[in-house]
Amino acid sequence: MDNGEVISVKNVVKVYNRLNKKNLVVALKGVSFSIEKGKIFGFLGPNGSGKTTVIKIILGIIPQTSGEVKVLNTSPMSRESKKYIGYLPESLYYPDFINPVKLLEFYAGLYGMNKKKTMERIDYVLSLVGLEDKKKTKLREFSKGMLQRFGIAQAILHDPQLYIFDEPASGLDPGGQRLVRDIMIRLRDEGKTIFFSSHQLSEAEMVCNNVAIVNKGEIITCAPLEDLLISGSKIDLSQSYSIIFELTEGKTLDNLTSNEKLGMLNFEGTSHLKVITSGKEETNKVIKILHEEGCNILTVNLEKKTLEEVFLEKIGEINDK
Amino acid sequence: MISKNCINVFRFYFYEYFERKIGYIFLFTSAVFLILIMSLKVFDMNMPNKVIIDFSFSGIAIINLVLAFSISLTSVPSDIKNRYIYTMLSKPISRYDYLIGKFLSICGVVGINIFLMIIELLLVTYSKEGIFEPNIIWAGFFVFLADAIIIAHIIFFSLFLPVTVNACLSITMVVVGNMTPVYMNYLSKEETYRISYILGIIIKVFFPHLYYFDIKPAAMNSFYLPPFYTVSTTIYGLLYIIFILYLACWILENKDM
Numbered sequence: 033m034d035n036g037e038v039i040s041v042k043n044v045v046k047v048y049n050r051l052n053k054k055n056l057v058v059a060l061k062g063v064s065f066s067i068e069k070g071k072i073f074g075f076l077g078p079n080g081s082g083k084t085t086v087i088k089i090i091l092g093i094i095p096q097t098s099g100e101v102k103v104l105n106t107s108p109m110s111r112e113s114k115k116y117i118g119y120l121p122e123s124l125y126y127p128d129f130i131n132p133v134k135l136l137e138f139y140a141g142l143y144g145m146n147k148k149k150t151m152e153r154i155d156y157v158l159s160l161v162g163l164e165d166k167k168k169t170k171l172r173e174f175s176k177g178m179l180q181r182f183g184i185a186q187a188i189l190h191d192p193q194l195y196i197f198d199e200p201a202s203g204l205d206p207g208g209q210r211l212v213r214d215i216m217i218r219l220r221d222e223g224k225t226i227f228f229s230s231h232q233l234s235e236a237e238m239v240c241n242n243v244a245i246v247n248k249g250e251i252i253t254c255a256p257l258e259d260l261l262i263s264g265s266k267i268d269l270s271q272s273y274s275i276i277f278e279l280t281e282g283k284t285l286d287n288l289t290s291n292e293k294l295g296m297l298n299f300e301g302t303s304h305l306k307v308i309t310s311g312k313e314e315t316n317k318v319i320k321i322l323h324e325e326g327c328n329i330l331t332v333n334l335e336k337k338t339l340e341e342v343f344l345e346k347i348g349e350i351n352d353k
Numbered sequence: 354m355i356s357k358n359c360i361n362v363f364r365f366y367f368y369e370y371f372e373r374k375i376g377y378i379f380l381f382t383s384a385v386f387l388i389l390i391m392s393l394k395v396f397d398m399n400m401p402n403k404v405i406i407d408f409s410f411s412g413i414a415i416i417n418l419v420l421a422f423s424i425s426l427t428s429v430p431s432d433i434k435n436r437y438i439y440t441m442l443s444k445p446i447s448r449y450d451y452l453i454g455k456f457l458s459i460c461g462v463v464g465i466n467i468f469l470m471i472i473e474l475l476l477v478t479y480s481k482e483g484i485f486e487p488n489i490i491w492a493g494f495f496v497f498l499a500d501a502i503i504i505a506h507i508i509f510f511s512l513f514l515p516v517t518v519n520a521c522l523s524i525t526m527v528v529v530g531n532m533t534p535v536y537m538n539y540l541s542k543e544e545t546y547r548i549s550y551i552l553g554i555i556i557k558v559f560f561p562h563l564y565y566f567d568i569k570p571a572a573m574n575s576f577y578l579p580p581f582y583t584v585s586t587t588i589y590g591l592l593y594i595i596f597i598l599y600l601a602c603w604i605l606e607n608k609d610m
């Protein structure tokens with residue numbers, strides 16, 4: 033960790049062995065990235081793109097076919113390094129005939145935590161995820177969202193250095209998603225490192241320092257989040273603007289769309305209308321026409337790309353090739 | 354060989370089986386079993402202990418075989434299927450700890466059940482003739498060892514075979530493993546058929562010799578059990594189990610999950 037790298041993945045290829053060799057699945061085709069200490073790293077990609085596969089390799093659950101992986105400066109297969117890693121699985125299954133406290137006690141035992149620390153940490157993590165009043169409830173009576181919260185609790189139970197969250201927001205309501213974000217930010221502020229996978233981009237946008245976009249087993253981009261969003265919003269001729277305006281009394285939207293020059297555009301909303309234009313020229317033209325039609329212009333903004341747009345764009349580029 | 358985390362896994366799953374009520378179902382069976390052997394005694398006062406022991410050991414063998422099959426067939430495959438195994442292996446335990454811990458926990462449930470049944474049998478036979486038959490304990494222990502071999506086998510097969518195939522293969526193994534000497538005698542007479550001779554060798558080498566563990570006649574008739582026999586059979590059983598579990602660990606290490 034002297035060079036600040038908590039995870040380093042170089043040229044990793046993973047081919048899943050099936051019994052019939054004709055059906056080999058190439059899940060990763062040479063993936064490289066590294067994660068620095070104290071950062072939140074978002075690993076984004078559509079379903080089946082290989083996110084969980086990368087996580088399984090980082091955790092030493094499966095070996096890579098080729099390439100090099102280092103986690104906390106050792107091999108992921110090392111048992112020692114696992115003491116410093118907390119993993120939130122994608123699946124929501126836990127032994128469910130027992131209550132969360134019993135299960136957490138078992139996990140704490142595997143980390144060699146003593147009785148006193150175990151009980152303290154269990155109290156702490158269960159209240160952190162809002163399950164403090166479910167201590168006596170068997171896990172089979174938990175809802176999906178509660179199981180996901182439990183998953184987070186078990187991942188942070190032993191206060192590890194590195195957190196690996198596989199789709200942390202899935203199955204959670206907006207309140208739960210917010211909780212997950214808050215927990216991730218809090219952990220980062222404590223100097224912990226977080227690697228998480230997601231196909232929900234809005235989630236990544238709010239917390240990530242760095243982002244890698246993966247598709248079909250290949251990393252398409254890997255950069256600091258800001259770079260990605262700004263590289264999409266260089267002020268160029270094709271840049272989009274959003275104009276928000278209101279209609280004057282007696283005018284309807286039909287009056288506007290009947291105007292030949294505005295007919296091509298898409299208007300959204302009812303009382304406050306929004307229209308997206310592309311390029312400086314078109315924008316100025318539209319503003320002028322709207323004035324002539326007697327509309328009140330409220331705001332004109334440069335459209336900042338969302339991660340989702342960057343994502344779809346990048347994946348689109350690859351698929352077009 | 355058995356690490357701390359292996360014991361942790363064992364304790365946890367053992368506890369979980371009881372929470373799952375699997376344990377209780379079989380505690381219930383052994384209660385029914387007790388009532389049955391008691392009633393044998395009540396209905397026919399002349400029924401000798403020999404018959405009670407014979408009957409009881411058949412019951413113990415079948416009930417615990419069903420118990421062993423029902424828990425171990427899906428134990429590891431369900432963890433792989435619902436991906437809980439990822440969660441387990443992300444903790445600082447080796448695959449060895451995980452597998453051996455699971456194995457021990459199933460053995461624990463079966464062992465407790467056999468233990469209870471043997472105690473019942475000892476009480477019933479003692480109350481009838483006032484004789485304490487130590488061979489019953491050995492016979493019970495050997496039923497347990499044989500079941501442990503079968504559990505290890507089922508876990509081993511379950512790492513690469515579907516449940517149904519595993520069940521068929523394991524039942525075949527139990528049947529063939531118990532009648533190997535009969536079969537071998539038969540084969541040795543059929544010298545003309547090379548193929549059956551080879552088959553015999555295969556069975557002898559690759560199937561566990563479960564008939565070693567069947568010492569019911571010794572318990573029924575109070576035969577003298579040479580210590581050499583009990584010790585060597587125990588060692589055979591333990592070595593066999595270690596060998597199979599070692600293979601199973603190797604497969605789990607190299608399995609894509």
Ligand SMILES: Nc1ncnc2c1ncn2[C@@H]1O[C@H](COP(=O)(O)OP(=O)(O)O)[C@@H](O)[C@H]1O
Pocket residue numbers: 048049057058059077078079080081082083084085086609610
């Ligand atoms: N155990 C496995 N055996 C064979 N193929 C697998 C296995 N796990 C995943 N795959 C395949 O690898 C690819 C990537 O899967 P995964 O890493 O789970 O994607 P993601 O997590 O991004 O949705 C998929 O095509 C999937 O079918």
Ligand SMILES: [Mg+2]
Pocket residue numbers: 080083084085122198
């Ligand atoms: Mg996944």
